[in-house]
Amino acid sequence: MAKGCDIRARCQSIGWPRDYGSTEVSRPAGGTSRQFVDRAVGKLLFCAALAAIVAVFFIIVFLLRDGYQIVLETGLWNFLTGMNWNPTGQNPSYGVFPLITGTLLVMALAMVIAVPLSIGSAVFIAEIASPGMKSIIKPAIELLAGIPSVVYGFFGLILLTDWIRVVFDQPSGSSWLAGSILLAIMAIPTITSVAEDAISSVPREFKEGSLALGATHWQTIRRVIVPGALSGISAAIILGMGRAIGETMAVLMVTGNAAIIPDPITNVFSPVRTLTGTLGIEMGEVAFGSTHYHALFGVAVVLLFITLAINSVARVIITRIQGTQGTARSAPSGRVVTAIRGFVPYRALTAAASRITHATSAPFGRLLPPRVSQRCAFLLISLSVAIVIAALGVILFEIVVNGAGAISWEFLTGSPRDLGRAGGIFPAIVGTFYLVGGALAVALPLGIATAIYLIEYTADTPLTRSIRAAVDLLNGTPSIVFGLFGFAFLVLFMGFGVSLIAGQITLGLMILPTIIRTTEEALRSIPGSLREGSYALGATKWQTIWRVVLPPALPGILTGAILSIGRAAGETAPIMFTAAIFSSRFLPSSLTEPVMALPYHLFVLTTTVPGAATQSYGTAFVLLMLVLTIYLAAILVRRRYSQATVM
Amino acid sequence: MTTVAVTGILVVLLMVAGCVGEQSSNSSTSPSQQITVIGSTTVLPIAEQAREAFEARDASADIMVSGGGSGAGVKSAGEGTADIGMSSRDLKSTETTSYPDLVKHHIADDAILLVVNPANSVESLTLDEVRGIYNGTYTNWNQVGGSDRQIVVVGRDSASGTREFFSEFVMDGEDFIRTQEEFNSNGGIQQKVSQTPGALGYVGLGYTDGVKPLALNVNGADVEPTLKNITDGTYPISRPLYMLTNGEPEGLAQRYLEFIMSAEGQEIVASEDYIPLRG
């Protein structure tokens, strides 16, 4: 067998056997070196794909390991339904029911605010805006996604809560409403851009078919386009919910964090406390190994399960919607289905569409003449865009106006002095780059390999289903939970201590699902006919992937990577317990040393250092510019390549 | 061609990531000795300012200061992942059992001030009144001598050492009213109280910008929270701050701790609005 390999390899290296007469097509069982590489790569990719499962497994094990004791101590039922969270009282009590309620309430109201605004914006961008307008508004809304959550929190703490207190004449502005508004602003870009994609991908023919029947543009949007994009829109909403439920830093700065259920339950001005907020607030101070410590890990487990539940419900809903529309997205079995999929969508569309529109029965359906109702609808839609853009404007304005003044050469290149009130933030800028670079080094190879394995190597098997489920779960895992895991596993169990490498791995795990998802999408968009063309020439699987599939998929993969850079650069919660320090004189010289990082620096400056408002704004400004630059790069890459690949 | 470009880009990306990951800063000369100081954000300003002063005179020292909380400080010092831990509370029984070798160094005291919004007409409260507000007996400022305005009770999070001390000293162990708004830092409370007319909160001595500290009415006389009153114990609400080492400190850690205890170090303590050790 070894001999067979050798001979074959030599033949190939000598030159192309164009004129070899033999028609020998059977080879020794070991195969050629090409096949050996192919098989080895396949195994390697498989191992990478398993990594996602392993990561999820470790996260769950380590959370359970520290969390199950609270259940032993209080009983599962008491823990889940206890009405009182008071871990340091005379009689400590560990009831998470108010926290669960708080989490769900904040998320629900955030969705009530975000969904109409987002869908309005999506419809506006996809259907109403002129091309010039679209080219401004779309990136602007996407930029909202790039604003780090600690910057949102900063903004919320200083402006939003006060605004709520004054406008609604409440004694205090820290409230359920404040948390929901902030989360809504954070979820809007996600929902808008995914929903816009869905709306834009509804085939033109549907729209033309409807307009040709004399329907107004609005009637067409309402009865044909939006129903046709329904599954994409639902996916958008769920992604937005995921973002909202996992958010920590912004929420804990504005909700007041009182562990109560609003009384009455509709009192949006009541302070509430979320599961994530509880973790973010209490984790650092708690005595390790105490009941309180275990209770916090119990909270993390509950949080994980809620995320999981929401994901599963969402999945069922999307599958059902796709079922009514006759698209079999979730169960592709082999290339044939992929090929067929293109031809049979939306057969049941009209039926489903009319049913849905009747159910949702729009406010101005039959009451007003079509042209008037169109005008009303477009007005409302434009209004929602205006609100979103205004929100972006206010936040940017506040930070730029107050932060630009702090920028100086020393601020950008010096080390902090006097608790960050003087000096600069250079080590934090560099530390952020180190963290992000390391996270990419972890997540990029692993994520791309996993995606390739999922798309190119397997059909729908139980194994791929569990890999996908694991990726979904990772994707829905709140960043603070990654932080806890990094702390329990990397910092303590592995003995890395608070270090650069612990932060890099934690952030790497956090962005892994984003990279896998975007790479999967990019690979899926490569037509199967190209793969067949390559196979038909005798290429192995790996040759086909490497030479034919990956090159055109690269822009998509790059966009995903860049977006996750933005996310990693702006996150505070995962590095708070794993990698970040407040100050250091030197840059880290090894992976085992901790680093400064911009988001953490901003968090400490705003919450702990009195008299550092200018530097806070300055740091927020630099962080914002950094992340926005990265997002802008992503938007440009995408725009360039989307023009280039139009055939 | 495209393949080359693709490969190139991927390789460069990976290399950049790898280099940054592996990295190494050759920009600075490697320090002769290095310690990490981790823990309570309350103690952090002292540690940080002391670091700056200490490093100014000892160029080879590399001291890294990080927050994270008292719990993280105790744990890190006990596990040896940090050379010095910082704590704004005494050790818990679980902690003394796990880390019997921890040595506490009392480095300063921290006064806790009751603060209200500058618009509030109330100037002082008795300890009983404070407890009454925090346990929910009083809900309106007119019950304690102010104008008709609902009290917004603001406090620290339940894991905080500050809150624990407050709970023992002021509350006698009674539970806080459950609608209390909780923040995880002095700065958060300061920000909240400064923009909320009805708020009452408690912060360290350094966090009084934009808020009004209340005098404490002790036996019928108002005691202002001045440095003098706090230092001589007339103003009663203050607590010790600790640095922790696993065993007796050595080398740089020892010199750093000695510096903080020195006259110069205690001046730094005072300049950051903490209470220097007496005598």
Added chain:
Amino acid sequence: MNESTILETTDLNLWYGQKHALIDISLQVPKNKVTALIGPSGCGKSTLLRCFNRMNDLIDSSRITGEILFNGNDIHDPRADVYAIREKIGMVFQKPNPFPKSIYENAAYGSRIHGVSDRKELDRIVEESLKEAALWDEVKDRLHEPALSLSGGQQQRLCIARSLAVGPEVILMDEPCSALDPIATAKIEDLIIRLAQDYTVVIVTHNMQQAARASNYTGFMYLGRLVEFDKTTKIFEDPGEELTENYITGRFG
């Protein structure tokens, strides 16, 4: 006839999941001739074509019984190298599918994956295969432009050149002209006839005139069975089966 048979199937059956797509196909494809497979949509002719170079391997639910011999060797032999088989049995698809690379890189692709890296050798292969596919004169000045900038007919000839470049013995064509206009179609038909001097061509087509014009042998398939296989002239002038006659006279299908 046995002497010059290059591909031979015996009792070939194929299932896609539950669907029995090919039923008891026994067929001998003569060497250096053009063989056309005709029949109504869904009759299994494309499926049969994809059996010859084992492209059906890529469809997970497919299951196959019976034997396919290529030059007397069983292509499903566990020792057979599927990649070598596809080198020797090339394929051109219904819709032109050039890679999103330059014209040159498309033609060189197969040689590159089979280990040729010498620039001169590649240049030679590219030129020769483009000439063979009657495309050289049209593209020789713009070899490094994107293949997607070519017209549909040119793209399809590029795909043919691409498969010629790896030195096949058989070229399978799956309705290669169905996406092309009449002029481009005529060019490809000419090419097919010329290719038969050096290669064996098996072509699936919907277009009966095309089968009549360009092929030496024709097989008529219906509902997964090979109804009739004979010289093209015989099939079109004097079909042995009534079904075949009905189809070619347009009475159904």
